[in-house]
Amino acid sequence: MLLFWAVVFGTAAIGNTLTTRIDAIRYHVPFETWHIVVNEFSSPLVSLALIPFLLMACDRWPLHADTWRRYLPYYVAASVLWCAGHVAGMDLLRMAAYALGGDAFDPGGLVLQFVYEYLKDVRTFFFIVALCHAVEWFGRQVVGEASLLAEPDDEAAPVEPVDRPERFLVRKLGRDFLVATADIEWAQAAGNYVNLRVRGRDYPLRSTLAALEARLDPVVFVRAHRSYVVRLAQVTSIEPLDAGEARLHMADGTVLPCSRRYREALRAVASGAEPAMAARA
Incomplete structure (x- = not known):
């Protein structure tokens, strides 16, 4: 620019x-x-x-x-x-x-x-x-811009619980697509938006990272940094760094930062949710 x-x-x-x-x-x-x-x-x-x-x-x-x-x-x-x-x-x-x-x-x-x-x-x-x-x-x-799919169709069964969204509505080039929460690999704060990473693509969601984190299952999604929330199943290893910080190696090869503030909490949750990953941390 x-x-x-x-x-x-x-x-x-x-x-x-x-x-x-x-x-x-x-x-x-x-x-x-x-x-x-x-x-x-x-x-x-x-x-x-x-x-x-x-x-x-x-x-x-x-x-x-x-x-x-x-x-x-x-x-x-x-x-x-x-x-x-x-x-x-x-x-x-x-x-x-x-x-x-x-x-x-x-x-x-x-x-x-x-x-x-x-x-x-x-x-x-x-x-x-x-x-x-x-x-x-x-x-x-x-x-593609994402939004929470909070209101189901009149004749359809609810597609998400009130507190834990199961799907996001993505509007792209005039068409609507459904993105499952289970497909989100991580979320990154970007100004007034949060970029949802899904299969190598980013979908902006108009929200703060804290507001999104509050809607996601804390057993599945964990805060790793002030700018990142990650899906534990997508983390393959945690690489310790100096000063208590770490790097998160994701399943697609991406490396994300993990700050000292969130590292121990992430490892604690990972120890119960992903034993194999915890062993490599």
Whole structure:
């Protein structure tokens, strides 16, 4: 994603540099070429430095149908901070570059500059936010987004107990699939989602890991890390590490972390549930 934005901003900077240079020649404006290059490239460089923080915010506070009213004011406030960081970083880069070239950069009135830049930055800010959410939504459609199947059909028998879900409903590319809880190998926290690993594929479930863990059978699924809940039957061995931590070797060859906080509890449950695995731990 960061590479994509580097190409977008870099292409825009090159285009703006060329057009500004052409305008300077056409209208006989005494602009040095290196001044134009510094002015046009300093802005996208600062924006690129700020983008990782914005992408993390989009992941941490996604704007869904049930959250956008609560989070939108925060995004508006963040757009102001984005602009402030953009203007400050851009001016500092230009001052440093001009000083190296034996010249001085004058940003002019800071209030007027901030208002001018914000009118541009707010569009860039929300374009990035919108595109980030669109890519995430499309990815969930392709991969498949899971949800708890809590309400059975009217004429069918219940497919899950109230406390322990037996199946998850996965919607993928407009079609619905049932994923059995017994097929889940592990679950990994990912922002406001939990990725359910099933036969080598991840299905995002809109939930916290703690909420999902509370719905799963603690004899079958055990917390191994603040970001992982694993199915004991899928753990082939526990490799001890320094400082009390460990690695979990899964049946498909994947290695997952096991923190010191959860290691002994996992081994205790494993000793009763999987003797063969406990012997290799």
